[in-house]
Amino acid sequence: MLDYHVHSEFSVDCKVPMAESCRAAVAAGVTEIAFTDHVDHEPSDIGFGYYRAEEYLRAVDASRRQFDGQLTVLAGAEVDFNTGIARDVERFLADHAGAFDLVIGSVHYARTPTGPVPIFPEYFAGRTLGDVFRPYYAEVLASVETGWFDTIGHLDIPKRYAPASHRDYDPLAFREALAPVFAAMIRTETAFEINTSGLRQTPKASMPGPSIVRWYVDAGGSLITTGTDSHAAQTVGAGLPVTLDMLALCGVEALAAFRGRRRRAVPIADLRPVAAGSATAPVPAGGPA
Numbered sequence: 001m002l003d004y005h006v007h008s009e010f011s012v013d014c015k016v017p018m019a020e021s022c023r024a025a026v027a028a029g030v031t032e033i034a035f036t037d038h039v040d041h042e043p044s045d046i047g048f049g050y051y052r053a054e055e056y057l058r059a060v061d062a063s064r065r066q067f068d069g070q071l072t073v074l075a076g077a078e079v080d081f082n083t084g085i086a087r088d089v090e091r092f093l094a095d096h097a098g099a100f101d102l103v104i105g106s107v108h109y110a111r112t113p114t115g116p117v118p119i120f121p122e123y124f125a126g127r128t129l130g131d132v133f134r135p136y137y138a139e140v141l142a143s144v145e146t147g148w149f150d151t152i153g154h155l156d157i158p159k160r161y162a163p164a165s166h167r168d169y170d171p172l173a174f175r176e177a178l179a180p181v182f183a184a185m186i187r188t189e190t191a192f193e194i195n196t197s198g199l200r201q202t203p204k205a206s207m208p209g210p211s212i213v214r215w216y217v218d219a220g221g222s223l224i225t226t227g228t229d230s231h232a233a234q235t236v237g238a239g240l241p242v243t244l245d246m247l248a249l250c251g252v253e254a255l256a257a258f259r260g261r262r263r264r265a266v267p268i269a270d271l272r273p274v275a276a277g278s279a280t281a282p283v284p285a286g287g288p289a
Ligand SMILES: [Zn+2]
Pocket: 078, 106, 108, 153, 154
């Protein structure tokens, strides 16, 4: 299984050393882990100025040596994007992107007349879901059209932060807003991730869920990554088996895997976890029951 969205102590909101998450990954049956720490250019963000690329890359190298033969450790980044900071993001990627195996582009802020605002519950006050999602998808579309990112993080994340008064989220209402996003993804060969953190948090559904995946497949798309967005070692790998089942039901046959920003397809059939002991369990005489 591929966990391509894991945070470490190089993110402002995470204290977990890489080795701890690597051990958890091996135990969970994850074969490839990507440490995708936050890269924040929004000046009001608590993570602004926190990222230390050189130290991060040294830590990835150390994890690669420590878990050699057990786990593939990838260098990644979750780069926050909105059109207001596009020039800063472009400069960062021009300087650093070659060091990464994959780069996630994520929209966490909404642009408002009074400045950028994180898409947290408070932002929903006085706004309909449409007021939140349509401008959000416009920013996602802009992120895809840059062609700078390998995959787009948590595609319908506003559903995670929608307060109880707004819990009537129906992706169908935003199918039209997603259509140009899918077209741009297919044109620029940008993937999107299935972020399983939603399964264990409020929406109790992955971000995005099956209907959005199905529309993307119907539009001709086939590039999908998987990640848990773990900020704690015990959630590394969580929700990936059920996500592989969901993707297969939606007609997705392979995941997008990355090395040094180069993509290849890995069949989902090859990614399913082997049940503990089944590889070595003796077949009873007369064959399996
Ligand atoms: Zn994120």
